[in-house]
Amino acid sequence: RSMKILLITSGANNDKCSSWLVFSNFVKLMRTEFNADIKIICLSPKFFNTKSELGETNYSLFLINGLLAGVFNRINKNYLWIISNFYTRIYSHKIYRYIKKNKINKLWIKADLIPMMFLDQILKKKYIPYHISVFDDPFFYQGYLPFIDKVNLKFKKLFTDAASIDTPTSFLYNYYKNNNVINNNTIVSESFVGVFKNSLKSPKINNKVRKIALTGSIYGIDAMIAFISAVSEILIKEKIEFHLITNTYGVHIKYLQSKYKNIFEYVKIMPFIPEHKLINELQNYDLLYLPMKFDEKYIFQTNSSFPSKTHNYLASQIPIIVHAPKNSSLYDFFVSNNLGIVFDNLDKYDITSKFIKLLDKNTRLDISNKIRLFNETSVSNYHVKKLYNII
Secondary structure (H helix, E strand, O other), X not given: OOOEEEEEEEOXXXXXXHHHHHHHXXXXXHHHHHOOEEEEEEEEOOOOOOOOOXXXXXXXXXXXXXXXXXXXXXXXXXHHHHHHHHHHHXXXXXXXXXXXXXXXXXXXXXXXXXXXXXXXXXXXXXOOOEEXXXXXXXXXXXXXXXXXXXXXXXXXXHHHOOOEEEEOOHHHHHHHHHOOOOOOOOEEEEOXXXXXXXXXXXXXXXXXXXXXXXXXXXXXXXXXXXXXXXXXXXXXXXXXXXXXXOOOOHHXXXXXXXXXXXXXXXXXXXXXXXXXXXXXXXXXXXXXXXXXXXXXXXXXXXXXXXXXXXXXXXXXXXXXXXXXXXXXXXXXXXXXXXXXXXXXXXXXXXXXXXXXXXOOHHHHHHHHHHHHHHHHHXXXXXXXHHHHHHO
C-alpha cells in the first residue's frame, strides 16, 4: 500500500507563483518517476480559481491578495496575523475532513504562515506525521516583524516536532540543527528549490554581447544598482540592452523607476514569459544576470537562499553572471561546480573588469559548455528522489 501524502501550500496555482512552480515540478516528477500518491490543497489569494492542473483543491484566501494586503497592512501592521487566524478558523475543519476522507498518512507543508497555522490546528485534532518544505526561512522574514514573537513561538514548536524537513541548501538545515530549531531525529535534505533541466538544443553564442536578461523578482536590488552603475558606459558603447522580464506589480516597477532613475534608464521592462516558453526565450540572450542582496540586514536570507530561477538559467546554457556575496549558498554552488565568473562584491572596478572578460566570445563559450556538462548529470535530480524517500 503506497503512502498517501497531502501537500498544503500557499500562493496562486499558476506559473507566476515561484513556490507553485517548484512544488508542481516536484509533484510531476514524483508522480511519474515514483508513482507517488500526492494530493494537493492550494491556499490561493485569488478570488476565483477554477484551474486545477495537478488535481489540486483550491481554497480562496483573497483577503491576502498582495495589493489588498498591502493597503490593509498600512492601517494595521498585524493585518496578516489577524487575517491568517480568520482563514484558519474558516478552513481548518474542512481540511481535517479532507484528510480523514482521503485517509492521508503524511502531511507535506510549505513553511509559510497560513499553511503552518493550518498544520497547528490539524495537529490539535489528531497527530499526523508531517514534512516541512522551507524555501525562504520564516524565522527572519521581514514581513512578520510586527508579530514575529507569536509566529516564532508557533513555528519553533512545529519545526521541533517535524518528522523531516527540506531546505534550499545545507546551510539552512545546519543552522537549524546547530540552533536547536529542529531535533536530532529530524531527517533533512536539500531541495535546491526546484528541478534541474536541460534544453534539447544548445544556444548560439554570438560574437558580441547584445542583450542581458534578469527574470522574475529583483531580489538583489543593491547588487543590480552596483552592477549597472559600474557597466553603464560599456552598455552604451557596446549597444548592450539590459532586459527585466518580470511579473512584479506595475506599481512596484514604477516605484523602482522613480527611486533609481539613473539606473532604470538602462533597463528595458519586458512582458512576463510563461514557464513553458522561458528556456527557449532565454536562449535569445547573451548573458543572464542573477543578483543576491549584499545588505547586512538581509545577509542571513542571502546566505541561506537558492533562487528558483537558477534552474531555468542553467537549462538554457546561456552564461550566467552570478552577483552574490562570498559564503552565500549561491556563491558556493557556482564556484564549487565551476560554472562561470562570480561577482562577489559591489566594487565598481572589480565588476567592470570581470564584465569585460565576459564580452569575449571564447570565455562565454567555455562557460556555456561547462553548464551543458553540468546539466547532463544534474538532470537525474537525485535530490528529488531523496526528498520523496524522506517524505
